[in-house]
Amino acid sequence: xxxxxxQVRIAGGIVALVFMASMICTAASAEDDWMxxxxxxxxREFMGGLxxxxxxxxxxxxxxxxxxxxxxxxDVLGASIRRTWEIQGEDQLCITAEGETQCVRTARSTSQPTxxxxxxxxxxxMYKFTIMNRVAxxxxxxxxxxxxxxxTVTPVVKNPFVRN
Numbered sequence: 001x002x003x004x005x006x007q008v009r010i011a012g013g014i015v016a017l018v019f020m021a022s023m024i025c026t027a028a029s030a031e032d033d034w035m036x037x038x039x040x041x042x043x044r045e046f047m048g049g050l051x052x053x054x055x056x057x058x059x060x061x062x063x064x065x066x067x068x069x070x071x072x073x074x075d076v077l078g079a080s081i082r083r084t085w086e087i088q089g090e091d092q093l094c095i096t097a098e099g100e101t102q103c104v105r106t107a108r109s110t111s112q113p114t115x116x117x118x119x120x121x122x123x124x125x126m127y128k129f130t131i132m133n134r135v136a137x138x139x140x141x142x143x144x145x146x147x148x149x150x151x152t153v154t155p156v157v158k159n160p161f162v163r164n
Contacts, residue, residue, distance in 0.1 A: 033110055034110070038091045039091075043093055049067065050065070050066045052116070052130065053130050070084050072085060088103060092121060093105075106119075107119075
């Protein structure tokens with residue numbers, strides 16, 4: 001084999017190695033694009049006041065709304081299903097609806113902040129969902145939620161157009 005042929009083979013081998021390395025890095029970065037949500041406090045903060053939507057394979061959109069008191073509602077195909085949620089350990093979010101509980105581990109996309117994914121602990125099934133909005137949940141009003149009461153504070157200012 002002459003020197004030119006040897007250089008071509010070496011160059012071809014280097015190109016193949018670089019290509020394989022880039023494919024491995026691309027696959028790793030696709031997996032690294034997700035940041036797991038862990039810690040019981042982090043998961044509680046995430047769920048309290050959460051509204052999320054998920055598009056089903058049929059194209060139908062389901063919407064879940066979750067409150068800080070561990071309750072929520074899933075709107076799917078015109079029906080509203082009451083749910084409860086709780087945190088198990090440091091990385092599992094468990095949702096109970098109609099007597100069945102499903103626990104998931106969730107992660108946030110690092111490139112799209114509203115995109116999340118959940119992996120079902122028992123089956124390994126995975127689905128993606130989008131965060132629609134966040135509701136401030138620093139001080140939940142537990143009394144008003146149960147009794148349907150609302151407290152409105154309005155400042156009282158002396159009316160300059162009324163004579164005393």
